[in-house]
Amino acid sequence: MNDTADVPETSSAPEAEGPASHQGGLAKLAVGAVGVVFGDIGTSPIYAFRETFAGHHQLIPDPLHIYGVLSLIFWSMMIVVTFKYVAVIMRADNKGEGGSLALLALINRKGEGSKKRWTAGIVLLGVFATALFYGDSMITPAISVLSAVEGLTTVQSGFEPFVVPIAIAILIGLFTIQARGTAMVGAMFGPIMLVYFLTISVLGVVYVAGSPGVILQTLNPWNAVQFFLEDGWRAFLALGSVVLAVTGAEALYADMGHFGRKPIGVSWLFFVMPALMLNYMGQGAMILSMDLAAAQEVVRNPFFFLAPEIMRLPLVILATLATVIASQAVISGAFSVTQQAIQLGFMPRLRISHTSAHAAGQIYIPVINWLLMVMVILLVLFFQNSSNLAAAYGIAVTGAMFIDTCLLSVVLFSLWRWKTWIAVPVLAIFFAVDLGYFSANLTKVPDGGWFPLLVGLVAFTLLTTWARGRQLMISRMREASMPVEIFIKSAAKSATRVPGTAVFMTTSPDGVPHALLHNLKHNKVLHERVMLLTVSIEDVPFVEEDRRFDLLDLGAGFYRLIIRFGFMQESNVPAALARVESCGPQFKMMDTSFFLARQTLLASGARPGMALWREKLFSWMLRNAESAMEFFKLPPNRVVELGSQVEI
Incomplete structure (x- = not known):
């Protein structure tokens, strides 16, 4: 390390439009957001509904549990994604940029001179959220690609021995092309994801049309309450799988700088969320239309069984493409977060290559890329299937969401100065939901939840050691x-x-x-x-x-x-x-x-x-x-x- 000047200084400059003041129409940006921002949450129907029934706690696929889970998924999307992220947190932008580090920098800059006693704790929370993100960026490609390739077993059971090798080959290819940049591939993201969301919508509508009552049952919050009243412990455990339906919600905030708050909000409310819920309701309606024995078999992979047998292989291919896109978004996010951490003084300088002469955000960091690839492949080899990986998935996501709520509380009181009678109920809802999800995922620590916690602890130690060491050396x-x-x-x-x-x-x-x-x-x-x-x-x-x-x-x-x-x-x-x-x-x-x-x-x-x-x-x-x-x-x-x- 050289005696160079990369120490961040606090700025009190007025806010200005960031990169989110983009050129291009709202529709074009909304389509682009569908391709990049919603890849993670968009692929969750492949495994989220399945894990609530065929996961480690084995729910019976009867009306009580199916309607309870569907209601939990819908209201989780409304509270966590729509209300918390789209309506509230995405308003806390740092000159158009979002994400935990951008929010941390905003709080430190805007809150200068006030609430100084919070500063150290806020910084540690923001850094730990960043550390947890690295665990998420390892698990997301592994579980997404593996769950899609597992769809081959619904086409032909003889494919099962080839699932892990095919998934590893796809992942190696994905990480290998990172050095070439995502400009060409990125142009294909929007159209592919549009086809994917339209396809899963149609698959869901076919079964919802035959049982329209599932819509009202899903929207009725009493079904979620009744689930807890009649089967409380299993309902609590089910939260650890239901949260998989909203994984990727934090990506909406992190990717805000690329598209802007309004295009992301429009895409979510009018296209992505309806498509996801139609598919979830379709899975529920399909299982309810079967006898219990058949339902218990189909619930092991309901996403792919929605398609007729002749269309199942094309659906597997489309889902695999969608999971590759979801993985690409997380990998690119890891590069962006690393760049922010380096610039803000939390990581040592690493070689950063710019892969586009036009898009400043398209970067490639070799060390991070190959480290992620090795860890992702090890995860696939160690856990072997997506159900085992699901046990490790929720901790990092729910931890990051909880920290975002903590940082949001500082924003509401110190920066925006919301009235107490408004801020307290809003935060109480967010904290209750986040703590419920996080505590449910803590029960999965022995089954794999230890992995993101270990990665987060290692990353947190490295980030804080570097920041403190630089301060001492200077x-x-x-x-x-x-x-x-x-x-x-x-x-x-x-x-x-x-x-x-x-x-x-x-x-x-x-x-x-x-x-x-x-x-x-x-x-x-x-x-x-x-x-x-x-x-x-x-x-x-x-x-x-x-x-x-x-x-x-x-x-x-x-x-x-x-x-x-x-x-x-x-x-x-x-x-x-x-x-x-x-x-x-x-x-x-x-x-x-x-x-x-x-x-x-x-x-x-x-x-x-x-x-x-x-x-x-x-x-x-x-x-x-x-x-x-x-x-x-x-x-x-x-x-x-x-x-x-x-x-x-």
């Missing part, structure tokens, strides 16, 4: 820094000046960079123009051009420059320097040298800081971080690195 470096005014007075006249420009990158907006001191000590020269450069990653997604630069003339050819980027922007330093004026001639890379200080960390328990094992962990992360040269897009033949040692 603090130690500032302790030994020299005031820049004294340095200029003593060195500017005595040192030999050579032609050209020297850019010294530093995390601190004051003091003399270590690289400058070392360069003068060893080379005994100063360039005609010396630029002390700090790159500041702000806690807003995008920084307006009029706030991009802060330039201060220090005299004697010395300048201090702060370049600001948003946490969704690429930190391209040469491109930014080309737009800098009022400090001499325009920057030309062939006349500019970049000096970086590479720190070697000395872990020591002698000084107060972190536990020794965390210092060693931070040191390992430091050694494996991408160099500032690559991260800031500096020309390799114009970079000089000077080493130093830091003890924390």
Whole structure:
């Protein structure tokens, strides 16, 4: 890690339109949202209804349980997705961007000076939600693709031994193409998902038309209440499977920056939710039309049995395509979350490739991609089928939803300042639902729920260790820094000046960079123009051009420059320097040298800081971080690195 300036600073700039102020009509954006945003929740009918009956708690497929489950699914969608995310949380955007980290940055920025006692806890909650997301991004591709391929067994039971190999082959192919970008594939997402949603709607309508009463039974909340009154413990356990119907709800918020709140809301209310509920009701009506023995057999895979036998194989292929799209959305989300975490100072710098010249959000992070692929394949091999994976699925999702509600409570009281009589009932409903789902999923910890908790714990440890270690390292470096005014007075006249420009990158907006001191000590020269450069990653997604630069003339050819980027922007330093004026001639890379200080960390328990094992962990992360040269897009033949040692 180099002594570079990627420390986020708080900004008090006014809100501006983010990328969600998109070009294009509402209908076009709504179709695009169907393809990208709703892949995860859209594929849930493949396994969610099945798991409530054929999962680990084995419900009897009779009217009490079927109507109870259908009612729970409908009202879960209304409360969690429609009311909580679409109507409320998606209004809390950070210049158009959504997601736990964007919301965390918004709270820290907007809430500056108020409720400071909450800050540490809020940050930890936001970071833990991010950590849980990585567990979700591993399980989603595994369970989605595996559940779709398992549909082959409804075509021909002899396919069962080939399910796991076929699923692994599809997943390997999916992760392999990530490096090529999603622009071409993304153009196909919308149409494929439109066909998928229309297909599952038609399949559901066929059975609903034969039993229209199922609609009223589904919409009637008393059926859910009666389920709990007559079979309370099984109803509670069923919540752990019912929540699978709303997995992906958090993706609506996270992907808001790509499409905007209104197109996502329109797609959900007028197309996606009706399609999903028609399919769920169709599955219920189909099972109710059978005798108990047949129902218990069909309930093992009701989604595929909705189709006539001749159409079952095409449905398996279409469902597999839909699950690949759902997996693609989660993988892309993992890349975006990682980029935000890096820019906000919670992760070390990693190599990020931009796969599109037009869409800034299309990125590829090799380390994350291959790590996800390995973990997803291991999950498929270890759990073997989607029912076993379903036990691991709910923990990460319900945990993230609960944390979103906690962060929302801060927004309602501190930022939006809702009246107590409105905010408290709203939050009470959200917390009751979230806690019900989360506690039901805790019962699945021994059966696989331990996996996302383990992944979340590991990711949380890495994120917090990196953030704390950077703070300590920067603090130690500032302790030994020299005031820049004294340095200029003593060195500017005595040192030999050579032609050209020297850019010294530093995390601190004051003091003399270590690289400058070392360069003068060893080379005994100063360039005609010396630029002390700090790159500041702000806690807003995008920084307006009029706030991009802060330039201060220090005299004697010395300048201090702060370049600001948003946490969704690429930190391209040469491109930014080309737009800098009022400090001499325009920057030309062939006349500019970049000096970086590479720190070697000395872990020591002698000084107060972190536990020794965390210092060693931070040191390992430091050694494996991408160099500032690559991260800031500096020309390799114009970079000089000077080493130093830091003890924390």
